[in-house]
Amino acid sequence: MEPLSTNNSHAALIGVGAFLPPRRISNEDLAERMDTTDEWITTRTGIRARHWADPGIATSDLAVEAGHRALKSARLTAEPGAVDAVVLATTTPDHPCPATAPQVAARLGLGTAAAYDVAAVCTGFLYALATASAQIVAGHARRVLVIGAETYSTLLNPADRTTNVIFGDGAGAVVLEATSEADRPGVLLGVDLGSDGTRHTLITVAAGGSRQRSTPGAPDPDAHYFAMDGKKVFAQAVTRMAGSCAKVLERVGWTTDEVDHLVGHQANLRILHALSRQLGVPQRRAVVHLDQVGNTSAASVPLALADAAGRGTLGVGDRVLLTAFGGGLTWGAAALRWPDVVPA
Ligand code: UT7
Numbered sequence: 001m002e003p004l005s006t007n008n009s010h011a012a013l014i015g016v017g018a019f020l021p022p023r024r025i026s027n028e029d030l031a032e033r034m035d036t037t038d039e040w041i042t043t044r045t046g047i048r049a050r051h052w053a054d055p056g057i058a059t060s061d062l063a064v065e066a067g068h069r070a071l072k073s074a075r076l077t078a079e080p081g082a083v084d085a086v087v088l089a090t091t092t093p094d095h096p097c098p099a100t101a102p103q104v105a106a107r108l109g110l111g112t113a114a115a116y117d118v119a120a121v122c123t124g125f126l127y128a129l130a131t132a133s134a135q136i137v138a139g140h141a142r143r144v145l146v147i148g149a150e151t152y153s154t155l156l157n158p159a160d161r162t163t164n165v166i167f168g169d170g171a172g173a174v175v176l177e178a179t180s181e182a183d184r185p186g187v188l189l190g191v192d193l194g195s196d197g198t199r200h201t202l203i204t205v206a207a208g209g210s211r212q213r214s215t216p217g218a219p220d221p222d223a224h225y226f227a228m229d230g231k232k233v234f235a236q237a238v239t240r241m242a243g244s245c246a247k248v249l250e251r252v253g254w255t256t257d258e259v260d261h262l263v264g265h266q267a268n269l270r271i272l273h274a275l276s277r278q279l280g281v282p283q284r285r286a287v288v289h290l291d292q293v294g295n296t297s298a299a300s301v302p303l304a305l306a307d308a309a310g311r312g313t314l315g316v317g318d319r320v321l322l323t324a325f326g327g328g329l330t331w332g333a334a335a336l337r338w339p340d341v342v343p344a
Contacts (some may be wrong), residue, residue: 011133011144012186013336015074015175016343018306019065020293021053027165034161041165046269050168050294052153058094059171063104063149066171066302070145071108072344074175080111083175084141087132088117089124089148089298091327092155096208104147114141121203122265122326123193124148124298125172126334129322130191136178147173148298155205157225166267167226168294172302185317186339190251192244193332199236202229203327228327237271237325242278244333245323252335256280258319261308261338265324266290266300275323287313297326306343314338 125148149171207223
């Protein structure tokens with residue numbers, strides 16, 4: 001099948017970058033603070049460490065670093081006109097209002113580029129990639145910087161050991177550019193997005209929005225923390241990511257045998273293994289990065305991509321299948337052939 005296009009313009013990935021805050025928290029560090037063990041965390045999740053931003057560091061700080069590195073990887077100078085838009089996927093914006101992306105664009109020196117946030121929790125990066133690609137295909141933008149950045153450590157309930165051991169902070173970014181060459185490696189060949197709002201209570205931060213307002217002295221401080229029904233989310237994650245991947249594979253005309261690298265949302269190693277099994281993609285082709293960073297929500301897919309590209313795992317022309325799942329519920333998948341791109 002032909003790549004997505006209405007006017008002979010395709011969106012190709014031309015740069016990738018990543019940034020992790022320096023403070024690394026090992027499983028042993030967590031076991032000193034709460035009732036958990038390295039053995040439980042490793043066997044139940046595959047996670048060995050995560051990075052948490054120091055107090056005072058916000059999502060935009062991580063996003064600027066990753067964005068800068070992606071621009072450098074694309075051999076672009078961060079200056080006005082370098083990109084036409086900055087799309088930032090995040091669940092942890094610097095402030096409820098305004099969006100974080102305009103500040104990121106300004107701090108990167110990108111002038112008056114369009115800039116907006118996308119909120120699709122752990123699927124955010126795929127939603128952002130899809131909207132950025134759509135702008136290019138429609139002819140509204142020639143280059144777009146797409147960033148996934150999170151500081152989940154700021155949302156974690158210190159009394160909830162389950163979420164504390166899973167989530168980490170970080171940022172990953174890619175640059176998309178218009179091209180008329182449909183066969184060029186990097187061209188986004190197919191995308192699928194989905195949602196199920198009937199299950200919106202499975203992953204929540206209950207307070208702070210218009211339904212449950214943030215009032216000083218509110219009776220339930222826990223309502224401001226991130227909460228998740230892990231078991232139900234686990235089952236949905238495998239089913240929805242597998243379904244979304246199958247749709248994209250059909251759209252682009254690849255068999256599962258032809259997938260060289262499966263880059264799934266890095267939530268839990270058991271989820272990645274179950275996804276490989278369900279899809280029929282051998283486990284060795286699944287990119288694993290969560291052992292070092294945990295679940296970084298919207299940053300997870302671009303961080304895993306940057307890590308794999310940096311290690312030389314992704315060869316030019318390799319078939320790469322991206323997929324993610326998160327609160328909303330939301331999910332998505334996308335396919336591309338890896339371009340000649342390494343992180344800066
Ligand atoms: O990013 C968006 C998508 N998110 C996900 O995909 C996350 C999906 N869910 C998961 O990855 C898993 O459900 C978790 C990792 C969150 C939890 O693993 P689980 O195997 O489902 O554990 P569980 O919640 O069923 O808990 C099993 C036991 C419980 O003890 P009892 O009741 O059996 O005595 C928990 O209290 O493990 C206990 N437990 C822990 N023990 C040590 C829960 N968290 C911990 C912990 N350390 N950190």
